[in-house]
Amino acid sequence: MNTDLQDYSHKRLNILTGEWVLVSPHRAKRPWQGQNETVANEVRPAHDETCYLCAGNKRINGEINPNYKDVFVFTNDFAALQYNSPPFSVKDGLIEAQSEQGICKVICFSPNHSKSLADMSVNNIQKVVEAWQTEYKTLGECKGINYVQIFENKGAVMGCSNPHPHGQIWSQSTLPNEVEKKDAHQRTYFSTHKSSLLGDYVSQELNKQERVIYENDAFVVLVPFWAIWPFETMIVPKQAQKSILEMTHTEALLFAEAISVITKVYDRLFSTSFPYSSGIHQAPTNGEDNKHWHWHMSFYPPLLRSATVKKFMVGYEMFGSPQRDITAEIAAQKLRELT
Numbered sequence: 218m219n220t221d222l223q224d225y226s227h228k229r230l231n232i233l234t235g236e237w238v239l240v241s242p243h244r245a246k247r248p249w250q251g252q253n254e255t256v257a258n259e260v261r262p263a264h265d266e267t268c269y270l271c272a273g274n275k276r277i278n279g280e281i282n283p284n285y286k287d288v289f290v291f292t293n294d295f296a297a298l299q300y301n302s303p304p305f306s307v308k309d310g311l312i313e314a315q316s317e318q319g320i321c322k323v324i325c326f327s328p329n330h331s332k333s334l335a336d337m338s339v340n341n342i343q344k345v346v347e348a349w350q351t352e353y354k355t356l357g358e359c360k361g362i363n364y365v366q367i368f369e370n371k372g373a374v375m376g377c378s379n380p381h382p383h384g385q386i387w388s389q390s391t392l393p394n395e396v397e398k399k400d401a402h403q404r405t406y407f408s409t410h411k412s413s414l415l416g417d418y419v420s421q422e423l424n425k426q427e428r429v430i431y432e433n434d435a436f437v438v439l440v441p442f443w444a445i446w447p448f449e450t451m452i453v454p455k456q457a458q459k460s461i462l463e464m465t466h467t468e469a470l471l472f473a474e475a476i477s478v479i480t481k482v483y484d485r486l487f488s489t490s491f492p493y494s495s496g497i498h499q500a501p502t503n504g505e506d507n508k509h510w511h512w513h514m515s516f517y518p519p520l521l522r523s524a525t526v527k528k529f530m531v532g533y534e535m536f537g538s539p540q541r542d543i544t545a546e547i548a549a550q551k552l553r554e555l556t
Contacts, residue, residue, distance in 0.1 A: 223544055231443035232406075232414060234398040238445050239533075239540040242547075247462050261331040262378060263307060270381035272328040287341060288348045289325040290386075293401050298389055300359075318361055319389035324348055330443035331546035334488060335480035349386070349497070350469070351459050357387040357502030364392050364501045372492025374519060375529060390503055399498055402511070407509035413457035415511035421456075428549040431478045431556050435464075435471040437480050440549040444492040445539040447521045448486065448548050450479055452514040459510040469506040476514075478556060483518060485555045493518035500556075 221227070228237045267305045269276045272284045276292045298319025326345050327337060334342060362372035369376045369384035392400060406414035414466050422429055422439050430450065431438040441451050441452035452475045458464065464472060490556040521528040521543075 223476055223546065229443045229545075231441075232418065233402055234395070235402055235542055237538055238443055239538055240458040241542050242546060243545050244542040258421050262432050263329050263331050265330045265381070268330055268379065270323070270325050270379055270383055271330050274432060281424070285325065285328055287327065287344045289328070289425075290348055290352060292400070293321040293323050299389060300361075307525065308498050316393075318364065318388055319387060320356055320359065321388070322352060322356075324352070324384050324386060324387040327383065330334045330381050334369075334476060334481070335484045336491070337382075339470065339473045339477050339478070342476050343470050346461070346464075346476075351466070353460060354462055355504075356386065359388070360391050362388045363390055363503040364388065364396060365499075366393065366396070366496065368494065368496035372490065374492045377492075386539075388502075396498055396501070401551050403511065404509045405421075413509070413514060414513040415453055416455075416457040418529050419453050419455060427546050430482070430549055430553045431472050432473065435468045438475050440545045440552070442545055444545045444548070445541060446517045446519065447543050448483070448518050448539060448552060449545075450497050450516045450552070452479065452516075454512065457511045459493065460512050461497065461499060479516065479552075482555045483551050486522040486552065487520060489520075489524035491518055491520065 222240070223242050226239070226241045226243065228239055230237055237363075238519070254495075266274065267300070268274060270282070270285075274282050275281060276294055277394050280291075282291075282295075284288065296319075298317060298321050300318055300320045302316060302318055304318070305316045316438050326332075326334060327341065329537045334345075344551055349367050353367065356362055356365045365386065365388040367384065367386050373380075403414045410417070419437055420438075422442075423432070423437060427441060428440045429437060430440065432455075435456070436452055436454055438450055440449060445448075452472070454464075454468070454472075480491070483493065491517050495514060495516045497512060500507035500510035518528045519529075530539070
């Protein structure tokens with residue numbers, strides 16, 4: 218490892234967004250006297266009669282869930298986006314607004330209320346991956362839908378209101394902020410180098426092996442050089458693919474394997490059901506070739522030193538730029554040891 222990067226404050230560039238993160242490795246040694254979060258490691262039943270997402274239960278809108286056996290997808294009863302809202306715009310001096318249409322769905326990973334992705338078999342995770350593929354294609358073909366965002370919030374500390382294993386899929390008419398930045402930087406790099414930005418980056422990471430946690434024939438799991446969250450990771454296809462639709466059946470299984478490995482490692486790290494927000498960034502569904510895109514899945518977990526110490530984005534991070542203490546290399550080493 219470069220010792221300067223492990224001993225002295227510095228900035229690291231996120232090549233996907235063009236933004237910088239401040240790294241302060243010397244601060245990792247400071248004592249902690251801040252807030253300790255409550256650990257919620259309660260044993261949940263396989264079926265909860267009060268859960269809106271369990272098979273056969275009634276949801277808040279009165280609909281009855283089917284007795285699903287693996288993955289169940291439905292339109293969000295409290296969707297953040299409306300598909301049939303009228304188009305409009307507001308422009309009044311410096312006051313500006315635009316209408317936004319979309320479709321939001323919920324995806325239940327399993328009928329078993331007690332499980333998370335870390336507890337599921339690779340074959341059952343593959344069924345989730347296949348459902349993601351179906352929804353990305355189906356939603357992306359809807360008129361006016363130009364982007365599909367797949368994500369999961371796991372754990373109450375990440376704002377998850379229901380512990381049942383589930384994620385969400387939001388589709389909308391424009392590119393959200395983070396995707397727009399990644400679209401622009403990947404496009405610029407591809408235009409100049411005629412190759413994938415993430416593909417070239419992954420090749421460099423595989424050569425160095427400093428931040429790689431796990432790899433199989435099709436995917437690599439790593440802590441990105443520019444990671445913000447203490448144990449942030451990314452799953453990236455080794456070969457450039459624009460979206461998850463380009464995966465073969467075998468690659469979908471290998472992707473599921475990568476998800477299984479990193480989620481299990483997270484749970485081992487602090488011996489707790491590890492909270493995180495995860496999401497897949499992939500090519501827009503706007504009808505363009507988008508050949509500059511290289512899809513990837515990121516995990517943003519908030520835990521810092523233990524199951525009870527959370528990383529908050531406050532102060533300088535809200536008014537200046539993101540900052541981290543533990544370096545990406547040390548985080549990768551700790552996670553790699555648990556694979």
